[in-house]
Amino acid sequence: MTLLDVATIKADFPIFEKKMRNDARLVYLDSGATSQKPRQVMAAEQYFYTHQNAAVHRGSHLLAEEASAAYEGARETVAAFLGAKSDEIIFTKSATESLNLLAYSFSNSATGRFALGVGDEILLSEMEHHANLIPWQQLAKRTGATLKWFEVTPDGRLDLSQIDQLLSARTKIVALTHQSNVLGTINPITEIAKKAKEHGALFVLDACQSVPHFATDVSKLGVDFVTFSGHKMLGPTGIGVLWGRSELLAAMEPFLFGGSMIETVTMESATWAPAPRKFEAGVPNMAQAVGLAAAINYLEAIGMDKVHEHEVALTTYALEGLQTIKGLTIIGPTNMDSRGGVLSFALDGIHPHDGCQVLDQYGIAVRTGHHCAWPLMRKYGVSGTTRASFYIYNDLADIDALVTGIEATKKYFKVS
Amino acid sequence: MELDSLYQEVILDHYKHPLHKGLSAEKTVQVHHVNPSCGDEITLNLLLEGDVVRDVTWDGVGCSISQASCSIMSDLVHGKSVDHALTILESFSELMSSKGSITGDEEILEDGVALAGVSKFPARVKCALLGWMAFKDAALQGRNEEKK
Numbered sequence A: 001m002t003l004l005d006v007a008t009i010k011a012d013f014p015i016f017e018k019k020m021r022n023d024a025r026l027v028y029l030d031s032g033a034t035s036q037k038p039r040q041v042m043a044a045e046q047y048f049y050t051h052q053n054a055a056v057h058r059g060s061h062l063l064a065e066e067a068s069a070a071y072e073g074a075r076e077t078v079a080a081f082l083g084a085k086s087d088e089i090i091f092t093k094s095a096t097e098s099l100n101l102l103a104y105s106f107s108n109s110a111t112g113r114f115a116l117g118v119g120d121e122i123l124l125s126e127m128e129h130h131a132n133l134i135p136w137q138q139l140a141k142r143t144g145a146t147l148k149w150f151e152v153t154p155d156g157r158l159d160l161s162q163i164d165q166l167l168s169a170r171t172k173i174v175a176l177t178h179q180s181n182v183l184g185t186i187n188p189i190t191e192i193a194k195k196a197k198e199h200g201a202l203f204v205l206d207a208c209q210s211v212p213h214f215a216t217d218v219s220k221l222g223v224d225f226v227t228f229s230g231h232k233m234l235g236p237t238g239i240g241v242l243w244g245r246s247e248l249l250a251a252m253e254p255f256l257f258g259g260s261m262i263e264t265v266t267m268e269s270a271t272w273a274p275a276p277r278k279f280e281a282g283v284p285n286m287a288q289a290v291g292l293a294a295a296i297n298y299l300e301a302i303g304m305d306k307v308h309e310h311e312v313a314l315t316t317y318a319l320e321g322l323q324t325i326k327g328l329t330i331i332g333p334t335n336m337d338s339r340g341g342v343l344s345f346a347l348d349g350i351h352p353h354d355g356c357q358v359l360d361q362y363g364i365a366v367r368t369g370h371h372c373a374w375p376l377m378r379k380y381g382v383s384g385t386t387r388a389s390f391y392i393y394n395d396l397a398d399i400d401a402l403v404t405g406i407e408a409t410k411k412y413f414k415v416s
Numbered sequence B: 001m002e003l004d005s006l007y008q009e010v011i012l013d014h015y016k017h018p019l020h021k022g023l024s025a026e027k028t029v030q031v032h033h034v035n036p037s038c039g040d041e042i043t044l045n046l047l048l049e050g051d052v053v054r055d056v057t058w059d060g061v062g063c064s065i066s067q068a069s070c071s072i073m074s075d076l077v078h079g080k081s082v083d084h085a086l087t088i089l090e091s092f093s094e095l096m097s098s099k100g101s102i103t104g105d106e107e108i109l110e111d112g113v114a115l116a117g118v119s120k121f122p123a124r125v126k127c128a129l130l131g132w133m134a135f136k137d138a139a140l141q142g143r144n145e146e147k148k
């Protein structure tokens, strides 16, 4: 087991100084929803506002120059982190916006490979977050295209047995999550992307739960677009990323129109700046981009492989500990085969909401509900689950606290 | 523990042995309400006889707070006029938005006062209100039905 030096890491995260209810320490097991932030990220944002703040790409005074350099520097940091080229990185406000950007850009592109119509298909899966489901549902509605999806197996894997029926020349878009935010399953993206390519489909990867947790090289995955949010990877809220292949970004129509995204404008019409600017209308979230770069630097100083090993060690330990609890059922894979640090479970006789309330009394923050994956809940016949998700600042003591907390919950509700 | 103000015995009793749970065959209207933030759902059948609530039955999935609250509500409004039932609902809504500043009128709310503690847990208020809002919706629709 190779765990990180959590005590040292925690010292960088001021939130862990907070006293929770009943003076308990914070056991934060909700990084799948959003991560906590180290001082370095907050300092980077503050430095930007204190020393460099100006609207980027507008004006030629010193501050505008420095702000632009900081913002473009952040783009380079993101690009290097993903094994991508800088001009393939588009800053958005979130993964949700990135996915909507794609869906709208596709419908704004009336011709070519982005144009969809009756008879075309969009292939998703039952384990998608609403953010990677509803934009495609809506795109299908706008264009007359049909939604198809991979089902999930009882043990929380994508059911690929029908892949040759589901993927065909009709498939125009495949949009899948890299790691499920509910089950923790890591999907075999390279394999599916290879097949998608054979059929000429565009592949959109929702990397919200992967990029923050393990090394992700977009040039090796064989996908066309990757989306994720900064706030789940130690970065600020209000900053997301869309990576796309240069030739695709060049051919795609923009989604949001306005300042900064143009080349020329007359009263009647306008032309677009090249990507990424074409997709970044308006004054962007500059300090947040700079904060995201600081977050990436923080993660890289640790090393993404070490981050992943740490989470695998925690999850292995948690799977063992949780499965000793009578009446607890893991929803998702119970082995560490292609699996990350997100763990959902159900407790006999205790609704997730009630369980969470007791855990909260011990300073334990878990997530309950449908996790924005309602169709997946229906599939497993539950209204919601309790989810623990891990990151670099969690240690084995946090998992012990969770296991003890669940036993206390059972006692509280007199469930044996 | 602070928690005991939330999970009073009365609530856990209603949760384990809910009243009027299981949908009746006869109804004036049926409504289906969900709590989109947690996925809890309830279906409620309301049977009116003129302006009187003859029967309220319900079914659904939810946490102890939402299930107990629904159980308490369905028992409270039974046999009351719609107007009377709606004033009880007003009183309960007021309790829920009180952030712990009032304890609720036991004359009006009966077992419902046991839910007073919920108002101190903002994330749980919507659990307690799920069944009541379903009833309100059904009552207003049902009244229109009866007028036809």
Ligand SMILES: Cc1ncc(COP(=O)(O)O)c(C=O)c1O
Pocket: A032, A033, A094, A095, A096, A097, A129, A131, A132, A177, A179, A180, A181, A206, A208, A209, A229, A231, A372
């Ligand atoms: C798998 C997955 N996709 C998409 C999202 C949406 O991210 P955001 O809300 O930051 O846009 C999330 C976050 O909850 C997620 O876990």
